[in-house]
Amino acid sequence: MATESGRPSNFIRDIIDNDLKAGKNQGRVHTRFPPEPNGYLHIGHAKSICLNFGLARDYGGKCNLRFDDTNPIKEELEYVESIKEDVRWLGWDWEDREFYASDYYTQLYEYAMRLVFMGVAYVCDLTADEIREYRGTLTTPGKDSPYRNRTTLENIDLFRRMRAGEFPDGAKTLRAKIDMASGNINMRDPILYRITRATHHRTGDKWCIYPMYDWAHGQSDSLEGITHSICTLEFEDHRPLYDWFIDQLGIHHPQQIEFARLNLNYTVMSKRLLLELVKENYVSGWDDPRLPTICGLRRRGFTPESIRLFADKIGVAKADSTVDIALLEACLREHLNLIAPRVMAVLRPLKVVIDNYPDGQVEELEAINNPENPDAGTRKIPFSKVIYIEQDDFREEPHKKFFRLAPGKEVRLKHAYYITCQKVVKNDKTGEVIELHCSYDPESRGGGTADNRKVEGTLHWVSAQHAVDAEVRLFDRLFIAEDPSKTEPGKDYKANLNPASLEVLSGCKVEPSLKDAPVGGKYQFLRQGYFCVDLDSKNGKVVFNRAVGLKDTWAKIEKRR
Ligand code: ATP
Ligand code: MG
16 A cells, blocks of 8 residues: 555554644654664665665655764774765765764753652662662562662762762662563663763763663654654663653653564674674675675675665564565666676686687677667677687587587577587696687678578677686675574584685686776676676776676575475
8 A cells, every 4th residue: 555655555654644644743754763883784774774764755854864872882983984874875865964872962961860850860889780680580570779769969969970980980870760670671770871981982081971872862862853763673672761761851752663673594684793703804894795784785786776675675564574685686686687788708718719710800799788778888899719708608518408519519609600619629637628619600790690590509708819807706695504593502603604605716808898897887797697896906907796696596506405
């Protein structure tokens, strides 16, 4: 069912539509994407980004970018910069609304002081371990802290002195006074402030007390006038707490809506695990093309359009599920099919000499750039006496269904001539085929003959003297297990890393039009898949990443098993 915005409906859109009908928030729709700058963004974040910015776009509303930077120990400027770059690259614009929870530290402190004045927050001297012990469990109620009944005056004084730096790290906390027997553990006198002498990436050493995420998050949303605070399911149990804070303070009340986070098979998405893979060099960096990070996907050859398409296709739901990574790849294929020029590249070259082709002759043959896009035009590719074809495209002893080149067999060279294999040259010692000699039919230029004889195979090729040297990196899934966390006892997810996730081919030959292919340029290598120019290309060496194959070969393999 379509909504007022014209997009397919989902439960979040239904809530917004109802709010608009009811005249809530004066008809405003204001969302935000609230990353914690403690790592690089991944495809799961992309789901949240597309959801929040997409809703703002569709309802004529706004979406803020807010860094939830409440933990000075783990947060860094590098992450802030990468997050901004990734959101922008995905195609979204937060205009002048770049906010930081740390901008609100003074306001949050005043809000907390207000709770102290109201007698619903107190300074507690229990240690972290004691607080945990007093908290109780899911089945047993907690116990009141012995400091719970301090007088308001005493609490005001102590909280001020906490801020002033009179107590050592960890000596005291400020806690909300709610209900130690609540069935919801989040309501058992949660901590609002802790003492930590750490330098913050924005506020420096100005503060020695830092708000907890749970205390900062909802109030930050409120201060920004957010109407719909969309977050993942694990915050459902925190909603009563966020509501309690807002109601005590009597400030603008955003509505929190929870949705299921994106899980993908054959990969990991927890920032902690991604950080470990990067720091311990299991991958080459945050932008390793095998990672599900946005910058990794970008380097691999993903386009913003393909990721937005993926986000649209998976939709939003209330129940957790795992999406097949093949769907993400299919979205990329769908987009690149439309935009990627078709070119010829030989990944594992086999030399072919066309004996009856005139020595020294070069012909410029016309080739269509993209049959899916008439505007893409044509280009010239040189043809000459010595060419390369793919090693796989020749079999000395072909089976019945092998339609490619074999002794005595004729095939079509794409955009060029028919050739017939006349002689096979081998390495004396190893028996390896190192060169073929063929003849060509001059009448067959462009791919047909007067007698209309049947030729079954069409091969891609490059002219040897014109070819450009290239390195090609082939990627496979980073993990061999659908759920990398499932391991034998005593092992962790790293035991499921795929040892063959990267294969580097260094002696590749690509057509000369790719000589100056720009970094990030995307191409379909005929018959082989979609490739993207890597940023390691320099000094005349072109490096390509295989973004995705032409078909879902993985699915085929699975079926065969
Ligand atoms: P961690 O990995 O430490 O749990 P996080 O992934 O929650 O962190 P945040 O920076 O807090 O990282 O995430 C920012 C926003 O992105 C949050 O609103 C969160 O709900 C959303 N988000 C994070 N992971 C996913 C996911 N897999 N699917 C959908 N949304 C996600
Ligand atoms: Mg989080």
